[in-house]
Amino acid sequence: MTEEAAILTPRSKRAAQKKSGVWSWIRFVLVLGLAMLVLHNIAGIMKVSGHSMNPTLHNGNILLINKLSLFFGTPKYGDIVIVDDDRLGYSIVKRVIAVEGDRVSIKDGITYVNDVPLVELYTYGKAEDMAEQVIGMDELFVAGDNREPGASLDSRDPDLGPVHMSDVKGYALVSLFPLHKLSKPLKL
Template sequence: MEEIVSAIPATKKNSEVWGWIRFVLLLGLAFILINNMIGLTKVSGNSMNPSLQSGNILLMNKISLFFSTPKYGDVIVIKEQRLGFSIIKRVIGVAGDHVLIANGIIYVNGNQLAELYTVGKSEDLEEQIVANGHLFVVGDNRNLGESKDSRDPSLGQVQLQDVKGYAAISLLPMHRISKPLEWK
């Protein structure tokens, strides 16, 4: 009888230890999955005004990058190696597109973009053809000097491999991110 009584606490201890091990493993797995599928990023600066304000916290969707490439109107988070930090921009051109800015109006493949979510006026830009494996991105704030984007030769077109994820929603303050009314 004494053997049975002394065996119960050891079994209970083993059960508790395995319970904690399972908990830690599941927590680690959840962390890995969340870190590789979604993420949080903070907007810093005015380049995406009025759609996003400095200080907004964004939920980032990383998993969609495994199934598709960014398309027109998507707001993406880009890891910019030369700058040393991430930037948030809107995709207006994909591989093979012809992008032109004339009189402050952006044309893609000869069609004027319907952009009600922007402020300011873009500087004119000679027509560029978006290279394979690249995107042409701009900030929603088109005033000169407010957005470091593909219009700036120091950044230029962005490589697809540098896209960290899609800006899915603003969590703080909570709101959807503006999309174009008419887009390809």
Template sequence: MRVYVPDQIVNEHVKSQRSSKSIVGWIPFTIIIILLFFIFRFAIGIEIINGHSMNPTIENKSVLFVNKIFFTPKRGDIVVIKDPHGYNIIKRIIGMPNDKVIITNGIISVNGQPLKENYTRGESVDVPEVIVPGGEVFVVGDNRSAGESLDSRDPNVRTFSIQAISGKAVFSLYPFHSLH
């Protein structure tokens, strides 16, 4: 005995199977997109620099790759800091908690030892000795020319909480080069 099944019923069944396969096909893509979102949101980041405070190391409009979780801040690191106004700023850590930082004749000394800095531009103004509080860091821009960098040298700014550091700049994507 032959059963007649109208073409319309067969076509609807085939369409239904294709539709469910199509939805299942989107699941891996959706999972990948969600994972990428979380990686870029919490583990790595991209920062576009606006300003000249880190010249000559980092140019205006540079695009930086930032490590957000796998680092421990240390002296010499270039870090992204969320300032009290909610802006991301980029500076170099000069003083760690309990360090004594002083700038005399344009030379920065930490705990009585002058820093060897071959990455700066301009000459810093003098700053009386600052003892960096626990849980905070003393940061400066590499461009030490007057008015180019609002950083820890300013008595209204001074130090930043380590908790305000949102990441360490690893390298410049554009123009491409490592950061030191």
């Protein structure tokens, strides 16, 4: 018998297998950690709390969130975004009504952006009138689809006002539970 063959006793085989098993677990944990890091920064899941987005979203809906798109562009009209404002202490789900440089007002329950009335078939209720606001640089005007007075904390409320782009944490892609698409504004 050679010296190498003598070294591979049953005891040393078990030790080699343990070492291989430990490295397998370390690789598994590292790959899992990397996958979680990537998924946390690319996608997310959020549960809707409240009725501010009725009739599009309802209390208890589970949303799939797209975070990756924030690296490649800015929200556009009609997008449903997740806003995490430090003043609130929690996240809100709202629809983008206007972007930087736009003028927004509400007259007789109709929302105007740059003096053009929005066709909003996805809303519920009649909003209170609001004097014209000009949206600042890197800001968005967001509103809930439920426009009944007091039903939604959004940019119409002076306590919140327009939100800064850095407070947008992602886009709502689809409602996973119950499963349905999210309505978008009509293109005229």
